[in-house]
Amino acid sequence: MKVGFLGLPGSGKSTLFNIVTGRGNEPSEMGRGDARLAVVKVPDERIPRIQEIYGSSAATQPEVTFADLPALHSGVDSRDESLSKIAGDADALALTLQCFGELDHRAEPLEPASDLEALMLAMTVTDLGIVERRIARIEDELKSARDKTSHERDLLQRVNEELGEGRLVRDMPLHDDERRMLRGFNLLTSKPLLVIFNVSEEDLRARTCTGACKLAEEAGMAWIPVSAGLEQELAELDEETKLEFLAEYDLEAPAHDRVIRACYDLLDVITFFTANQNEARAWTISSGVTAREAAGKVHSDMYDGFIRAEVIPFEKLNELGSVAACKEAGCVRLEGKEYLVQDGDILEVRFNR
Ligand SMILES: Nc1nc2c(ncn2[C@@H]2O[C@H](COP(=O)(O)OP(=O)(O)OP(=O)(O)O)[C@@H](O)[C@H]2O)c(=O)[nH]1
Ligand SMILES: [Mg+2]
Structure with a gap:
């Protein structure tokens, strides 16, 4: 931006x-x-909490x-x-x-x-x-x-x-x-x-x-x-x-x-997150952006080969304390390319390389 x-x-x-x-x-x-x-x-x-939960070694604001x-x-x-x-x-x-x-x-x-x-x-x-x-x-x-x-x-x-x-x-x-x-x-x-x-x-x-x-x-x-x-x-x-x-x-x-x-x-900026062991990262986009467009911001390969995104709302992750607990509670959603990303979403993008 x-x-x-x-x-x-x-x-x-x-x-x-x-x-x-x-x-x-x-x-x-x-x-x-x-x-x-x-x-x-x-x-x-929200970044320090996401970093803690995913055990990410780095954080990017x-x-x-x-x-x-x-x-x-x-x-x-x-x-x-x-x-x-x-x-x-x-x-x-x-x-x-x-x-x-x-x-x-x-x-x-x-x-x-x-x-x-x-x-x-x-x-x-x-x-x-x-x-x-x-x-x-x-x-x-x-x-x-x-x-x-x-x-x-x-x-x-x-x-x-x-x-x-x-x-x-x-x-x-x-x-x-x-x-x-x-x-x-x-x-x-x-x-x-x-x-x-x-x-x-x-x-x-x-x-x-x-x-x-x-x-x-x-x-x-x-x-x-x-x-x-x-x-x-x-x-x-x-x-x-x-x-x-x-x-x-x-x-x-x-x-x-x-x-x-x-x-x-x-x-009209919103923030979504990506997180793994290496990095917890925040990304800013305009509201009304689709999951596929958001994925493209992370990497163009993710846009081209987009299949679906696993989405966890930050509020749920913060409350339940782990990805496993979110899965158990049914709080991890599978969303398609037209899904409109919401502020606080943690996205894990599935894509074809
Ligand atoms: N008193 C006062 N002086 C200010 C204020 N803002 C800027 N100045 C002064 O006005 C002059 C111009 O400010 P700059 O920030 O350089 O203005 P600029 O728009 O970047 O100028 P150019 O790049 O030449 O177009 C400087 O001497 C500043 O110190 C303010 O709020 N109050
Ligand atoms: Mg100037």
């Missing part, structure tokens, strides 16, 4: 990236041209990759493919908006709502360029073809119209096969979007950003306020002082936790 911080120059992307990935106060190098990546472990409290993307300059045109190149492979985008005081590096006055509009426009224009180029290529190919119909062209034309009307691909009613067809284009407006208001420490509830909040809500985007500056100070403190500091500012958790939780909610 990969989440990219996308925003205008100086909006606080690198500072947030440092906080969320535990880089502390690493210099943020303003104006970088390439993305910085870091992997964050998101400990799942789930991971999220964060990307500190290069600054987006407003005024992108549809021939410009750079935004798609830097952000296209992310599973979700965290749009970072500067809502803290005036800074020297910013010529215009602070206006988070128009910054959000600029980001949405740049994503839309980038997607329009991708779609239009593809339509032109298909029509070129169709000139010499006998059958002048193309499912893909018709779908892309619908996408083109939606984008032209200022709507996001994410909100289009699409069939599963249409969604699958579009997946390869990595359209930015098809991704789940989280808005992060980088607020000043005097405005931790983002009360001064009402215009941008309204815009985000109208577009169906989740948003959270974070004071990157304040959190940078917080990251330097020991655990006890950190708790006092959080209480003092009436914050339920540090930004590190709040951003990761918001990304999990955004992507």
Whole structure:
């Protein structure tokens, strides 16, 4: 799972990236041209218990990759493919908006709502360029073809119209096969979007950003306020002082936790497990994934040769204390490839090599 911080120059992307990935106060190098990546472990409290029951020698916690993307300059045109190149492979985008005081590096006055509009426009224009180029290529190919119909062209034309009307691909009613067809284009407006208001420490509830909040809500985007500056100070403190500091500012958790939780909610993430003597491992997937798709995440051979999965819910394993006891109690289910994996399932995949 990969989440990219996308925003205008100086909006606080690198500072947030440092906080969320535990880089502390690493210099943020303003104006970088390439993305910085870091992997964050998101400990799942069920893993130690599974490791104990299976006697696994190693444990692997789930991971999220964060990307500190290069600054987006407003005024992108549809021939410009750079935004798609830097952000296209992310599973979700965290749009970072500067809502803290005036800074020297910013010529215009602070206006988070128009910054959000600029980001949405740049994503839309980038997607329009991708779609239009593809339509032109298909029509070129169709000139010499006998059958002048193309499912893909018709779908892309619908996408083109939606984008032209200022709507996001994410909100289009699409069939599963249409969604699958579009997946390869990595359209930015098809991704789940989280808005992060980088607020000043005097405005931790983002009360001064009402215009941008309204815009985000109208577009169906989740948003959270974070004071990157304040959190940078917080990251330097020991655990006890950190708790006092959080209480003092009436914050339920540090930004590190709040951003990761918001990304999990955004992507509707669930966790399943695999376990044997060697390793107990947690895997994160979006909810609604089938047993076969989940198996494919572990290994492509398991997807290709999938026969069935033995499933034990974590709650049962935890309660009964061993796989043998679960079998005896009839709590080990055999499920086929269309089974929708549930949070906490421990899967043992049977497959043909
Ligand atoms: N006061 C205050 N300053 C902040 C906050 N967040 C970031 N800054 C400062 O704003 C400047 C820009 O922050 P960065 O995190 O580098 O912003 P960026 O979006 O990565 O910038 P580019 O990569 O150049 O686009 C730095 O000097 C930060 O220290 C904040 O919440 N409060
Ligand atoms: Mg930066």
